[in-house]
Amino acid sequence: MSSGEKYVAAAYLVVFAFVLVYVLIIGLKLQRLQRELAELAARARARRLEEEEPVERPEVTPVG
Amino acid sequence: MLVCAAVSLIFFWVPEDADQGFSQKIFYFHVPIAITAYACFGWGALKAFLHLWKRSPGADIESYVAIHLGVIFGALTLVTGSIWARASWGVWWTWSSKQLVLFLVLFLFYAAYFMLRFSVDPGPARANVSAVYALFGVVLVPISFLAIRLADDFIHPVVFDSNGPNMAGSMFFTFCVSLAAMLSLAGALYQTELAGKRLDATLRELREVLA
Numbered sequence: 001m002s003s004g005e006k007y008v009a010a011a012y013l014v015v016f017a018f019v020l021v022y023v024l025i026i027g028l029k030l031q032r033l034q035r036e037l038a039e040l041a042a043r044a045r046a047r048r049l050e051e052e053e054p055v056e057r058p059e060v061t062p063v064g
Numbered sequence: 065m066l067v068c069a070a071v072s073l074i075f076f077w078v079p080e081d082a083d084q085g086f087s088q089k090i091f092y093f094h095v096p097i098a099i100t101a102y103a104c105f106g107w108g109a110l111k112a113f114l115h116l117w118k119r120s121p122g123a124d125i126e127s128y129v130a131i132h133l134g135v136i137f138g139a140l141t142l143v144t145g146s147i148w149a150r151a152s153w154g155v156w157w158t159w160s161s162k163q164l165v166l167f168l169v170l171f172l173f174y175a176a177y178f179m180l181r182f183s184v185d186p187g188p189a190r191a192n193v194s195a196v197y198a199l200f201g202v203v204l205v206p207i208s209f210l211a212i213r214l215a216d217d218f219i220h221p222v223v224f225d226s227n228g229p230n231m232a233g234s235m236f237f238t239f240c241v242s243l244a245a246m247l248s249l250a251g252a253l254y255q256t257e258l259a260g261k262r263l264d265a266t267l268r269e270l271r272e273v274l275a
Contacts, residue, residue, distance in 0.1 A: 004087040007151035011090045011144045012071075015097070018140055019249070026256055033263050040270050047274065 066245035078238040087151035096246040098141040102205050104134030109202035112195035124191035127198055129257050131177055138171040170204040
């Protein structure tokens with residue numbers, strides 16, 4: 001490999017490495033957002049269940 | 065796909081430069097990356113202007129993402145340019161070349177944008193200060209671009225002048241494909257990062273509602 005070829009390879013590898021690292025960072029961030037979204041969805045579901053539960057009322061017994 | 069096409073054309077189709085030989089192939093990525101960096105800074109400034117003028121919702125975050133990408137492409141321009149300089153001129157960097165120093169100033173100016181942005185608390189003040197700074201910085205873009213043409217040291221090659229591109233048709237075609245590839249790549253990364261930022265903001269809002 002000539003020195004010119006080495007420099008060209010280095011330049012192109014740097015570009016692809018930069019893009020790869022950027023895509024990896026974005027990918028990791030999207031994974032974190034997905035986890036947070038799932039957690040919030042679970043919390044919202046739990047809250048709705050709490051709201052839908054019937055309120056227990058004491059039975060009224062007729063007097064007399 | 066465009067990036068793959070560009071790489072194929074660069075290494076398997078376009079002829080070697082008679083003067084610089086194989087190392088000239090860096091040109092097909094270096095110049096499109098530099099133009100993409102300028103485009104990102106320009107887009108960021110436009111969004112900053114829209115934020116200040118029309119208070120467009122989301123313009124601040126769009127400006128931030130564009131400048132973020134501009135800094136990444138700017139760093140790549142400096143790195144690939146430095147490698148090309150070493151291959152062609154025998155040095156990694158030369159302070160005597162005005163255009164190189166101007167591009168470095170432009171890059172450092174926009175790198176400082178993040179320090180300024182994150183030193184202000186989130187809110188309208190942060191958005192306004194960042195937008196004004198982004199607008200000031202864009203003035204450096206035409207200066208940096210024209211410096212390559214107006215500089216008197218002639219170290220940095222000038223390929224595009226008033227007579228058009230000074231290269232063979234096949235080289236110009238490859239250059240255009242590479243430019244389209246870089247602009248598309250920047251566009252795709254811009255949309256992806258922007259979607260992430262918007263999702264992040266929505267989730268923060270949702271968390272506050274559910275708290």
